[in-house]
Amino acid sequence: MTNGVGMKIAVVAPSCTLSRDAAARVEAIVAARGDCELNIHPQCFESDGHFAGSDEVRLAALREVMVDGSVDAIWFARGGYGSNRIAEAAAGDLPDEAKGKLYLGYSDAGFLLAAFHRIGLDVAHGPMPQDVLREGGEAAVTRALDWIVRRDPASLERGLKGPAMAFNLTVLSSLLGTAIEPDFTGRELLVEEVSEHHYRIDRTMFHVTGSAAIRRAAGLRLGRASDLPENDPAWATDEEAIVRDWCGRSGLEYRGRADIGHDAGNRVVPFSFAGS
């Protein structure tokens, strides 16, 4: 609590540009709550090709709010692509001010969740400001804010029974073996996917479950796989059968479904939460 209205939340965009419309709607939600202050960094609206500004601009904004002792939580504006390009640098050589904050996001922001968890920061997988534009998006944003402001258990993925991690499956696959790979040992690993063909999900599960680091996880749960393009030729099974198959082949325990995904229902998975 750093000011009259409580928790101070900084929004930066390490991947793609935040929409002005989404920003305005989230600001209205925050104003109506009255229990937190939202600072949307101007970098969120920058644009440089695919990204919300160049690597240097995105990294500078992220580091600026990380080292700001008055900021209690950093909320990643949206996914898309690009946070992997600055994740290792963002996690390097951190002052104490960067610790003790919460870092929240998902999808492409998973690269930052991994890199920051790896160095002991408090990270969580959950809804982002851009999600307000989804159908039912206000509920998603409110769920995220309830977790940021008062660690409301109602925001949590239900059924977390021990230390967990959550990632977009393709993002998880892309960070394996890199400098930002976290330690999965003993974790329940939750994965979700969006806009990938079934054959790609199968190939990604081959890669992920082929990793010795992943096989040290306690088990795997599958969130939603949404907006999947039609496989050609048709895929004979579904995404849960694919995940079961690769868990079975690799000896990783399959623990059922999870309530996460690229949608308004996406629940919060704190990497440091040990469950009830």
Place this chain on the structure above:
Amino acid sequence: MTNGVGMKIAVVAPSCTLSRDAAARVEAIVAARGDCELNIHPQCFESDGHFAGSDEVRLAALREVMVDGSVDAIWFARGGYGSNRIAEAAAGDLPDEAKGKLYLGYSDAGFLLAAFHRIGLDVAHGPMPQDVLREGGEAAVTRALDWIVRRDPASLERGLKGPAMAFNLTVLSSLLGTAIEPDFTGRELLVEEVSEHHYRIDRTMFHVTGSAAIRRAAGLRLGRASDLPENDPAWATDEEAIVRDWCGRSGLEYRGRADIGHDAGNRVVPFSFAGS
């Protein structure tokens, strides 16, 4: 040389179904040459969902021709997706008859090139029977046959100066860290890509160059990146700039372009060839 017409070549389909039209055209090319015998395994025309038969059927056909002492070369019918599902099993517990053969293919067959090279088999990246359907495809098939039958240097990727390997970039990314990862130490690594957005190529290059195993390669060369969907938002550079960027970041030497890709110009890259 095992019969009157010379080299005996077996075609199997560890990934997707071979088209009957492609098979007939390649058989006509072989008949006109008169210097080799082509045995297209009936499994090539099987269909089971996405694949040319179930994993068991594809693996059985592959193992059948691998252990057949009368077969001189195994030519993978086409790519698509699926050889990773049987690659580790195909490479396990091999009799002597599986050695001393050439194994040729690319794209999804890269999983088999990796798994087989890893255990000392003679593999090469090059055109496949299904390529005959491409514009100029007869030249691609002839180039492959010239390499299989008489190791014609004219079929080779020009400029190979030492031990090399070639892969589709996404396939390479998907096999890193798995049981079929080969040893890249000292190799010139050639990569090509097809039908991936620029942001995906960037993400895959992040993953590949983030691998300690890949950083032991001597350098990297870029083949063609073809049929790329339009990036949204527009990507500011091109695929060569992406590859240069990640090579620079990782300390891997970028050695320029390579004459490989998903097209009729695709040249042969033998993994065992030490150059001129």
